[in-house]
Amino acid sequence: MNAYIFPGQGAQFSGMGLDLYEKSPLAQELFERANDILGFHITDIMFQGSAEDLKQTKVTQPAIFLHSVILAKTIGDNFKPDMVAGHSLGEFSALVANGALTFEDGLNLVSQRAQAMQKACELQPSTMAAVLGLDDDIVEKVCAMTEGVVVAANYNCPGQLVISGEIEAINKACETLKEEGARRALVLPVGGAFHSPMMEPAREELASAIENTNFSKPNCPIYQNVTASAITDENEIKGNLISQLTAPVRWTQSVQQMVADGATHFTEVGPGRVLQGLVKKIHKEAETSSASLDSNA
Template sequence: MSRAFTFPGQGSQAVGMGRELAEAFASAREVFEEVNEALGQDLSKLMWEGPQEDLTLTENAQPAIMAVSLAVVRTLEREGGFSLADKAAFVAGHSLGEYSALAAAGSLTIADTARLLKRRGLAMQRAVPVGQGAMAALLGLEFEAAAEVAKEAAQGDVCTAANDNGGGQVVISGTKAAVERAIEIAKTKGAKRSMLLPVSAPFHCSLMKPAAEEMAEALSQVDLKTPAIPLVANVTASRVADPATIRELLVEQVTGMVRWRESVLYMEAQGVTSFVEVGAGKALTGMVKRIAKEAETLSIGTAADVEAFIKTL
């Protein structure tokens, strides 16, 4: 069985995330402490106690989601003698999850990853004044149809496909007026449902260019090693292992589309038969089930999940 390990993106955050792991495993506690120290912030307290609106802020949600994923990975390594390099054919992450995937594969340190994601969250928030941008989910339209809706709605503004999540779920991003137009157009094109998403900025579109420039500077200052397992990159939906190329793709990813459907299909074509989601929530597991219907799926996010997975090693 060939496995890919996947790492969730924004939207997977919830108050209480990671607390049970920290209580059950010293190795998980260490990761949360490393993240707190790197950020100079008691992020784990916010994760475990809330309030939800503060945890949902992009600058907090991004490092928090990464911290849970890496706490799971380190616990598997310490408690189960697990080695990602031996057990995985690929790693992949959805948007910020790409950073988690690289940290899990030894390309970035946890401390550097936490600082990069904090900066990424702040940069994305600053790129567009609140209220000027928006994102919406178009449900029931395949990618090509959704992309046409976005193109028709643009009318001189920015409106583009941001996440191709598969199974007729496409997220669009751009200026608020254009995204609202797209929602209305989608109704006439057969969408089952279209709705604005509760996000504070229009991610993965050209409006994020200032954030991409800031991340280019931030990434130039960190040591990025060759990952122990190839990464399937969001913007190319294919494998990459060269550190210089990974750096470029992480910058491109800020304004580029998350090609998740194509990434899963690529891994399946390379022989992957099992997809393991590592961290908070089960969003990617649901997406994979819609894209690669024959593949096995598993999510590991709780202490019980960790213990069950270790028994299979």
């Protein structure tokens, strides 16, 4: 079975999407429509902007979403997923790809999500840290015993977990994790504590936008970050999307469940190859590839 996976924040690069725009009239039309919806020329920043320009939250999330969704749409008949999943932001791309959301609604929600997260980051300084070389349960235990807000945020693959929370609590947890034998416990250059209770203001803001958006029956299951299980019910999808901002991304568990449900090939749709690397670390036997307009993958 074919699983299609969609990357999240951090996969952006200068020049992203330009090849699609130049080669596909459909891609060109969708990019121009995105400029109109967003009210600014995101294509200029994607195609010619610097890495610094692409780091702006209002740009980063819509840019990655557009690259993924437009690529999926331009592959056309060759895009035949049996299941989909997306890492954090990538969940919105996956929901457009499997027909649960329209292109316009997906882009609007992603734009609102980016702005709500930015506002939440500005309310209280917070951060994230990558922890390498420890079992999940040890990381969870250290988070629980550390004073302040610090939680497991991204279960990326065995031995790679990202924690999220208040700056002081993250620094303390990193020290303890190194004492516990972590190969690395490194604070990340991110704007805030994503997928933690610190995102509660953003969750509240996004909840009303999601509730007021029409979701259709998807044409294949999505394995959502919050549950790591196959979901096809529109109301469940909505509820999980709302919970996602303050809940951990269970990527390891999602891939394991997809494999258990019959996934043999994982195609990454969008910028970068990070997810393919994670899939290989979770399940060595899995076949992986990147979607491409040229190869019609």
